[in-house]
Amino acid sequence: MVSITVNGNQRQVQSAPDTPLLYVLRNELDVTSPQFGCGLAQCGACSVLLDGKEVRSCVTPVSMAAGKEITTVEGLGARWGKQKKEKTLHPVQTAWIEEQAPLCGFCQNGMMIKAVELLEKTAKPSDAEIKAAFTTSGPSAHLCRCGSYVAILEAVRHASALMVKGSTT
């Protein structure tokens, strides 16, 4: 039995160790923000943070997550709250709402995960750094079929400002 930590909670997994983390999260643990997009690590809809690094849960066997800290969109508020010691939305979520970034929204789980990974490393990314993060930094580009890239770029800038402000007050 594999033991994994999801959004701060330790969970014992019944599924076979080779089961992709995506199916474990969605079907066994009821953590449903990561979505099935391609099953091929080509789109990013299933992204989660594994020890702070964005990975594709559709091709990551759950055994590879053993002993590591998994963060999903459900855990972003707590991830930010741990730094801030308060219960709140993550600034990335706040920015996504204030900028009204999602269209259909199906890809936005991965977009927000990628944004958190980026902003935890680079507090004030340039537009070129943002575009590179969403295009070339991972196993594939993060794809949005609705074309929300303009909104995502603006939301990342917005989140960056909120996080810089939030971490100094």
Add this chain to the structure above:
Amino acid sequence: MNTVIETIDIHGAQLSRRGFLASGGALVVGLGLLPQAAQAATSKTTLNPAALSSWIEIKADNTVLIRTGKSDFGQGSIYTTYRQIVAEELDLPFEAITTVVSADTDRTPDGGGTFGFLGDVNGNGMPNLRKVAAYTRHALLELAAQRLGVAKEGLSITDGVVSGGGKRISYGELIKDQNLKLTIPVKGEISGFMGLAVDGNPPMKPVASYKVIGKSFRNSAIASKVTGKELWVTNVKLPGMLHARTVHPATLGSTLVSAGQLDKTKFPGAQVIVKGNLVGVVAANEWEAVQAARQVAATTKWTEWKGLPGQANLFHHLRNEADWKAVAVTKGEANKGDVASAMAAAAKKLSASYELPYMKHAPIGPTMALADVRPDGMVTVHTHTQNAQQLRGQIARMLGTGLDKVIIRTYAGAGHYGRSNGGNAGGEDEAVILSKELGRPVRVQWMRADDLQWSTQSPAAYSDIQIGLDANGKIVGYQADHYMPAMQDDRPIGAVLAGLPTARAPGDKDTPPSANTLYDDWVYDAILNSEERGHGTWQIGQRASPLAAGLRDHAMRTPGQYQQNFPRELAISEAAALAGADAIQFRIDHAKEERLKSVLARLRAESAWETRAAPHPGAASTGEAKVHGQGVSVMLRSGTYWACACQITLTPATGAIAVEKVTVVVEPGIVVNPLQLKRQVEGGTLMGVSEALYEEVAFDETGVTVRDWQSYPILKMADMPEVKVVLMHRPEVGSYGGGSEAANALASPAIAAAVHDATGKPVRRLPLRPAYLKELFSV
């Protein structure tokens, strides 16, 4: 309690008072079929119109619930513009509309596809709910007049409070302890493409008095989507549910020889279900179902079939082999003059052909549906559809059961841009077939390759255009022949494979193909002689396929109009170049409509447009040095005027192209929600850039060969241009134009014109992949 004690006529609707309630109270706005519509409904279905849900409920606490048969596909309209329109007509604040119930067939009153959100193709802004709200406002005024003893004409409403003659009363107080029902006249067929439409003409509020429309309210669904709280269709679970994967045939015409043997030692919980040519693999554990389906697929045997022309021969096939005489040629409504004589007398002539490939809706999440067929014959389907009522009809037809036995529940899902506007997105029917067979709820999830290879696609098309110019460079004649296979194949593919009843294909062995309508509204009224013709034919491979499958086509964002506007706008740009005229001014000079001229003038001012003739003075189609170009396009769609300018950079030696900037000017008349419209236009524009640069469905003689995001690439963030959206709010023109479709169609002809501008070489097909451009320049 249900005895009607009073009935009042409200502009053709009936307001009835059914006694008093001990507490609470509500005004419930329901629907009543007109006699002829009721007859039609009962003759075709077993539907009980009286059992349908209400449109609007006003509660004693001044809050309002609205219901609509439309769903949300990422436009957010049902959560933003619909609320605004209802709040506006009812003189309530936006926040008073607390609940929106959408697209569940047992909980919403009307049906119809989720398209043309704000009304008909002319931009009349008449969604059912707007009329319903208007009827309701008049009913409330009537109630207030009675209660206050003041004539209706002397009453006014502000924020849900009716006042006049020195007295005032809120909606909540009017309704308190009352059992009121307002019955609205409707017409149409609930499970038809358009669904039920509200009838009659209740007086509407004057546009000049709008307070809620025109403001940027947020989409309430976004907060739940970004906090992980949204109940996506993918998240719905039922007790005892099985996961299924479909093993689709080897080709678009293969029939089943034998289903593969399941290795029970490896997959003890899996099961293979065969129904005709439909092979399903189910298991309680999803990962087991995925792996078992792969194993079964590898050993399943299908007949061989080669009935498609193959991608390399597509346009040769359409031009020389397809039968364009099977259905009548359509003629443009704006056709006028004598084109033949005008062409004969023309000083200069452009004669060109334009080609568009098949394209995919390509939702970011492949189709998924969960069905629960009960022993008593009740069927519930949980899905993401643009036309829940029509899907309900499709499922009932497939099972040979009544509409009353089928419920469709609609949830948020991956947008699929028109694929399900006639009901199914794919997968719903397969889930129903498997659930019926197994007696348990079944969740069908297509894999990425299934979604690219077994869904419908946007049809390929080509056009032949001739434009004649006089000695002054003015167009004297315009002639266009548009060729496109039939488009609206609403047959659920699982039912087709299983050999179960479906609606007719758009043309088959017994019926001619559907005609190619002229979809692209004509805008160049100043041209004296113009003629447009639409030519239709069968879907490729469908009649030859033993499955009656082949390349099935379906409406995709800006359907049909995309296929006709690309050649028209590109040809107009080429004609401008031939005339030595600036492409924006050339369009203005051939238009009469002031709205179009205003949009083009605004585009010129906002886009850093260089006013000059194409090609660019530095144009070159050889060499390593980068060249630059600009292009323009316009469209009239659903009452909205659109204009777009694109600036590109290109390296002729490699064919590498970068779209630097896209400027889009949108004039729908009334802008209901500026922020939401801006986001829609940005998104549509980038989808259009993607279509222009990358998208093409590869296929061979057997079927579609694209299977993932590498073989069907779409735009990535790093390759996006700067996007500038300019909204023109012109309430005085009175139009409620559409705001989502069209945006994706504008970039393609503008980018192609920009390539011509940059290189001096006309480019007349999509997509503009580097290999194609390099080859084009080398000739």
